[in-house]
Amino acid sequence: MSRLGTPFLDRNEHHPLEDYLRMDRIPHIWCPTCGLGTALNCMLHAIKKSGIPRQNIAVVSGIGCSGRAAGYVNLDSFHTTHGRAIPFATGLKLANPKLKVVLFSGDGDLIAIGGNHLIHAARRNIDLTVIGINNFNYAMTGGQFGPTTPEKARMTTAPYGSFEHPFNVPFLVDSCGATYVARWTALHVRHLTNSILEALHHKGFSFIEVISPCSTVYARRNRLGDGLDLLKYYHENSEIRNGINTRKCDITFQGRLIVGKFVDKEKPTYSDTMTKSLSEALGDRYVPYQGPMQGKNGD
């Protein structure tokens, strides 16, 4: 028996994802029973399974607890300013069209301060894979309510419960033009990993909403226990409804949770429509941009 009473510790063994993590930054700062680590774990499993060469992947995050993810992945990554993950990612994608650009950011970042970027990226069908962590609040700054907080949930700035109508995120991105839309919880690790894998291979704007427990702020403010209690709530209240009309995916406080893959369709991406339109207008004079490899040495 070891000092800790368990014989199964082997310090010389390596976690299967160690190549994809900046191990010098682990343990991460996320609280015990927070779901962010689980969502990151699923994303890295999907990236590993995808077979996409690591030099062709970039991970972009905004600011927030969720936004810390960019700092933990051992891939090219970009920790941007609050709400601007999508504009930075769009820039990366346009400057290097061969890059697979994956975003991992929070509800406050993507849907509140960054909401305008979100709707336009979806409308233009820019080829990005967005993993949006919905923990129903601005966690990092102490638990303010925001546009994803369910009605009646109590937060620091909503001491009597929020009285605003929250966004139904899948419906929002679907109606703006997203071509892949799914929602899972941090408990649905296999479905979530598979969805991220599908989204990585999908051409166009993909959005996966991950309902994730925030133990320290959301659960505590609402006296819901900890993150494990929230996983139990997901377990008892989730209903998998693949292909359901996203209109029906509203979230209510501790109510039923509709999860699944809702949208998976093909539509020309921003780059496709740009190339088509400019080729029609300019003929041979238009040379579609291929990326940095086409520079001095590449042509």
Add this chain to the structure above:
Amino acid sequence: MKYWRKPLDTDRVKPPHGEVHIVIDRCKGCGFCITYCPRQVLEVSTHFNRKGYHPPTVVHPEACVNCGLCETICPDFAIWSTPVEEPEKQQKVTSEK
């Protein structure tokens, strides 16, 4: 492995078997792996790790089917399983002072 009704091909098809690895001092004691392991392989240890959390401990090593759920659900990259070829083989015990 116990079966409710014995499948006809148990002599030919062996269920997969796994060995669990835990980096005890990386664990934050969330209990996700313990609660959702489909084979109840894990239990909360009574001991504290260096950070003051109770890590999981393997109580039914023979029951692990190498499904990888603990590996994917762990928010702290502290647990995973690897396949073991011969299901009869005893679990490896690495002692540590």
